[in-house]
Amino acid sequence: MKKLWTNLIPGKNMNADLIFHYHKELPKLLRGYHKCSREEAVRLAALIYRVKFGEDKTGLVNLV
Secondary structure, eight states: OOOSSTTOOTTTOHHHIIIIIHHHHHHHHHHTOSOOOHHHHHHHHHHHHHHHHTTOOGGGGGGO
């Protein structure tokens, strides 16, 4: 993957996070390239779910 805006740090610029960083890092997160604890993994999973489904909780049935 080509990295755009290389001199930016994720978390510092909200526009860059929304436009570039999220979409580039999501596949890496799902494939396990980033080391994280269980608590961080649960928090990331919740954030990814909210991005995909918003406040709709009907998709939670499929996860169990």
